[in-house]
Amino acid sequence: MRAEAVFKELVELPKEQRRALLLQRCGDDPELARFVERLLDSDERGLTRFLETPAVARDKFDNAAAEASSHPRRIGRYEIVRKIGEGGMGVVYEARQEHPNRTIALKVIAPGMASRQLLHRFSREAEVLGQLQHPGIAHIYEAGVAEVRTAGGLAYEQPYLAMEFISGKPLGDYCRDRGIDARGRMALVASVCDAVHHAHQKGVIHRDLKPANILVVDEDAGASRPEVPRGDRRAEPSSGARSMFSPPAVPKILDFGVARATDSDVHTVTMRTDVGQLLGTVPYMSPEQVSGDPQQLDVRSDVYSLGVILYEILAGRLPIDVRERSIPEAARMIREDEPSRLSSVSTVFRGDVETIVSRAMEKERERRYQTAADLAADIRRYLNDEPIVARPPSALYQFGKFARRNKALVGGVAATFVALVAGVVGVSVFAVRESRQRVIAERSLRETAEARDAETRQRERAERRFNEVRALANAMIFDVHDGLDKVPGTTEARERLISTAVKYLDSLAAEAGNDVGLLKELCGAYSRLGHILGRSSQMNLGDTKGGLESCTKALELARRVVEILPEEEQALLALARAHEAVGAAQRVLGHTKDANEHMQAHFEIMKRLATAHPENKEYRRTVAIGHANIGRMEWAMGHYDKALEYFALSRQSHEAAIREDAGNVGAKRDLTVVLIRIGEVLKQTGDLKGALAQFEQALVLCEEVMAANPQDPFSREGVAVAHTCVGHALVDLDRADEGITHYMKAKEIRERLHKDDPRDFRTRRNLAVSEFCLGNAYQGMKNYQSALVHFRAYADKSRKVVELDPNYVVARRDLAIALQRVAETLVELGDLDAAAGEMRASTEVYDAVAAKDAQDAIVAMDAAVAHMELGRILLKLSRRPGTSPDSADRLANEARERLERSIARLEELDAAKKLPPKGQERLAEAREALKQVAIGADAAAATLAPSLP
CATH class of the missing domain: 1.10.510.10 (Transferase(Phosphotransferase) domain 1)
Structure with a gap:
């Protein structure tokens, strides 16, 4: 056959040489040229078979009438409706069968491809495949051959397969x-x-x-x-x-x-x-x-x-x-x-x-x-x-x-397992102590060379047993921990494992002196324990203070190791990681200045390591993360331009890593964090469209990361965070309906995460934030009843988080925001008395948070705004009809005090150039409200003047 001959000739040639010969061989027959091209394309993809595309009901062709001239109207007893697929060796049509009346998928083999052997195989396979009756298999109805005529009158025999039509x-x-x-x-x-x-x-x-x-x-x-x-x-x-x-x-x-x-x-x-x-x-x-x-x-x-x-x-x-x-x-x-x-x-x-x-x-x-x-x-x-x-x-x-089947019991089982190993460790520690004491005592009585040799062998055996059991305990305990690390519902079990491990490693350390290896192990153990207790970026138990204590112990141990080995790469790396862990813990507790110092120390060590080892990609990545951490610190202090500069450096590094390896999931995850930070700064400085673009790009990357890690809680929460940020920007752009869609997606993810691991403190807090987001959107739509429901849920959930960990500053700030939003919504609903109570409670929480960290400009601004809002509510109450003169004076005086406090704090931030544009707007509102208080006082004085003697 001509098509087969041309294909065989071309397929052996290099790809770049085929086109010229194809035109030479098929110059007078464009249909033949297109058909051979399809064969070559199929061969390139490894598909030398009669049809690549399955019988899928794809709506590739919107205009069925336009196709009618390109396919036969009937093949045998089947009326052709439309083409639904095409491959190198044939076509799939949607067709109608009259008896019985049904829609079928009709596969046909291209003209010139039907050999006698192939037709024999179709007939035989039709008999075999007819026996398959299973709901998970598309039925084969018939295999046959029909005579077909083209529009030009050419007749040819057309082999076909009639199959069940599946719309999926x-x-x-x-x-x-x-x-x-x-x-x-x-x-x-x-x-x-x-x-x-x-x-x-x-x-x-x-x-x-x-x-x-x-x-x-x-x-x-x-x-x-x-x-x-x-x-x-x-x-x-x-x-x-x-x-x-x-x-x-x-x-x-x-x-x-x-x-x-x-x-x-x-x-x-x-x-x-x-x-x-x-x-x-x-x-x-x-x-x-x-x-x-x-x-x-x-x-x-x-x-x-x-x-x-x-x-x-x-x-x-x-x-x-x-x-x-x-x-x-x-x-x-x-x-x-x-x-x-x-x-x-x-x-x-x-x-x-x-x-x-x-x-x-x-x-x-x-x-x-x-x-x-x-x-x-x-x-x-x-x-x-x-x-x-x-x-x-x-x-x-x-x-x-x-552990996966029995989450409630796994903590006890894990602790029991560790206790068994630890018991062996304890026996070995005792054996070492006993051996050393016995050696000292016996040495004073026996000074012969033979005795000293025996003592040395005994000591070596004890030390060997000490090290073997130490290795056993270390491997067994931490292998179990790492196996549970990504398993939802095992947070408490992991804490028991690590705390038990630290207890017995402490016992070993007491006997080890300056054993660098053991000191490194202890450093890693304390770091892990700190993360499990209170690391806000991962599953944790909500003990931020305990987390800081453990991370601080890790830092002390890392410093000891560096004192012994000041130039060793791994020692410096452990020290850098310990500084980062302490910095993260300090930030969560609201100690911004201390957090900044540790983050800067981490950054300087990692820059040193990256310079000494330029081939190490992980070091380059850590430096990029360090830039983002410093950018976050500058942002918290109100230095927005500096923050964006550091974020840009971090972004460039992560993007370069992705260009180098498009499958680098870690770099994609890191980049999403930076994009969200950039978006948050742009949003705070008034560039809402710019912020939305950053958030949307982050969402795409987060979904890619989750696709590669579909069971990883961290990846799932990353998608929820990105949806939340996109929702924020849309709400601020007066596109609240779209924003709510994103908020609901985030909430659904977090509800599943919370169900998987109810003890996970991070998910508890994030689920509360989802309630805030929905309330905020409904508030923007002036649907105040719905907004109040979600803001109260936000307040209830945040209060529970604070009860679990009173030291967690972020959760306390959540509670302050929640009470503030409940109050604002009550104002819109006309309940000023209840609004004043909620806003007063909000200012109390804000003041406590701001007092813990004078460096945090964002918290300071939010606290000042809450005082302003309370002042405005009190001013309205003072002017409410029916209010007694004494009550009106008392309310007006408190309103003045609140507004003056708010203005003083906002002006202080403005003078330090830490007040964003939105803060400038609130300062203007506070000043106007204070004028209204003064006007009211003047009016009251004028009313009283005629009655004065």
């Missing part, structure tokens, strides 16, 4: 568009495994499984949920998995058109030497499938493809990317190269998920799951927090699984 989305698109989390994606793949296993039981191997060939249909669209076949209980979890975790919709597998029966004699798996001989999509093929030996192909090849699918929808990329490689090179890579580990994309997948995916993609068939049902069963075990069978259940592994 490809698996990958569905998961992205619906924001399905990792557990939901795994549940969908488990359902796909059920359908594949059904086909395998009927003797059919799919051979072309990939996300594009799996459509997902929402249950409310009429899809029936696939059930586990009764004859195969292996596909079920051991304890009711379907009721505990069901997939969010129903996946349906398409394109069994290149499947083969397990006993098929049609050898179509060989590498491409002729057109159409390689069937399947290369990135998803198993090593045995690309090897070309049909005798090696069995159901485990589909298991491998399922593993690749699972990897891709979790990681967002292929485990072995062969899309730009030639077919021979792609085949070699699949046979020989190891896939990228799933945990290289995100450490969230380290453990069970990575183990499941890796086992499904083993190079050796014998090491894979032996059936699709086995893979489905292990996925469901993971979803139910049961031990999977893909690896031996070690004690540490079983403990991690137990």
Whole structure:
């Protein structure tokens, strides 16, 4: 055939040489040229098969009438409605069948591609595939050949496949568009495994499984949920998995058109030497499938493809990317190269998920799951927090699984575990002490060389035991902690683990003198404990004061290490990190000056290390973070221009890291923080549109980060923060309806996080903030009743956070803001008496917060504004009809005092150039209100004047 001959000639040429020869060979036939180009394009993508695009109902073509001339009106007994897909070897149409009356998807093979062997294979496969009756498989109705005539009168025989028409989305698109989390994606793949296993039981191997060939249909669209076949209980979890975790919709597998029966004699798996001989999509093929030996192909090849699918929808990329490689090179890579580990994309997948995916993609068939049902069963075990069978259940592994299923008990179990290890440590410490004391006593009695040798050996044995048990305790305790670090609901358990670890490491340190290694371990332990107790940027227990104490101990230990090893890289790094931890803790407690000193010390050490080790990317990243920290300090002190300068330096560094590695999730996360900080400064200085642009860019990046870390609480909270910031800007731009949409998304994320880990202090506070955001939006829309509901919820939640940790300045400021907003809303609703009470309470909280940190210009301004608002309320009350003269005087006098206090503080900030434009506006309002008080006093004096003697 002419098309085949031209394709064979061109495919062997370099890509840049093909165009000229194509025009030479097909110059008189543009249709032939386009067809050969499609074949070449398919070959470039590794798709030398009759059709790449599955039967997906995509609305690619809006004008069906415009298409009518480009496709036949009928093929056999099917009336063509429209084209819905096209690939290198053929087309998919939506078609109508009269008897029975139904819509079907009709695949047709392009003219010139239908060989006698291919037609024979279609006929045989139609019989086999007709046996597949499963809700998760798109039915094949018929395979046949019909005579078709073109508009020019040319007649040709058209092979076709009539299939069930599915209106759904490809698996990958569905998961992205619906924001399905990792557990939901795994549940969908488990359902796909059920359908594949059904086909395998009927003797059919799919051979072309990939996300594009799996459509997902929402249950409310009429899809029936696939059930586990009764004859195969292996596909079920051991304890009711379907009721505990069901997939969010129903996946349906398409394109069994290149499947083969397990006993098929049609050898179509060989590498491409002729057109159409390689069937399947290369990135998803198993090593045995690309090897070309049909005798090696069995159901485990589909298991491998399922593993690749699972990897891709979790990681967002292929485990072995062969899309730009030639077919021979792609085949070699699949046979020989190891896939990228799933945990290289995100450490969230380290453990069970990575183990499941890796086992499904083993190079050796014998090491894979032996059936699709086995893979489905292990996925469901993971979803139910049961031990999977893909690896031996070690004690540490079983403990991690137990922690997920029994969050309430895990703290006690963890502490018991640590106590057991610590008991051994204690015995060893005692043994060291006893040995040393005995050696001293016996040395005074025996001075022979033999005795001294024996004593030395005894001491060495004791010291060796001391170090071995120390290593055991350190490894076991901290391995468990790191395993729980990203598990929601384990905050308290982690605190018990670390505090117990520190207790016994203290005992070891008492015996170790200047043992640098042990001092470093203690430094790391105290730092971890400080973070768990009160680090506001991660899951914590809300003990900010205890967190600062632990971080300070870490800093003292780090200084001791640097005294011993003043130039050692790791010692300096530990010191820098300790300064940063103390600075962060000081900032949370409102000690801005102290926080700044520690942040500056951290920054200077990291600059020194980055200069000495320019090849170290982590050091460069830390310097960039240091710039952002200093920018935040300048912002808090009201130095907005300086803050933006430091933020710009940080941004440039993070953007450079992303250009260097587009998959650098850490750099993306760091950049989102900087973008949000820039946006907050721009918003505070009045550039609302500029702020919105920064926030929207941050939201895009946060969603990318969460896609790579869908189970990571920190990544999920990052998306919530970005939604909140976008909402703030939209509300300030009088687009409150849009802002509320973003606020609700943030609140939903935080409610799930709080449900996962009720003890997490950070999420408690952030959930309170979501209530503030919604109240603020409704207030801007003048929906004061709704605003009051959310502001009161904000106040209640903030009050609980303050009760949990009275030292947490941020939470106390939240409470002050909440009371202030409740008061403002009550004013709008006409309840001035209640408003005055709430605003008075707000000023009391503000004054206490401001007194703790005179350096914080933002808190000082907010406190001054609250006094101004109270003064204005009191002024209104003094003039309310029916108010007695004495009450009016008392209220007016207090109003004057509040306003004068507000003006004095705002003028002080203005003189120090720490008052932003919004503060300037509030200062003008306070001055005007004070004038009104004076006018009222003058009027009252005038009224009394005639009665004076």
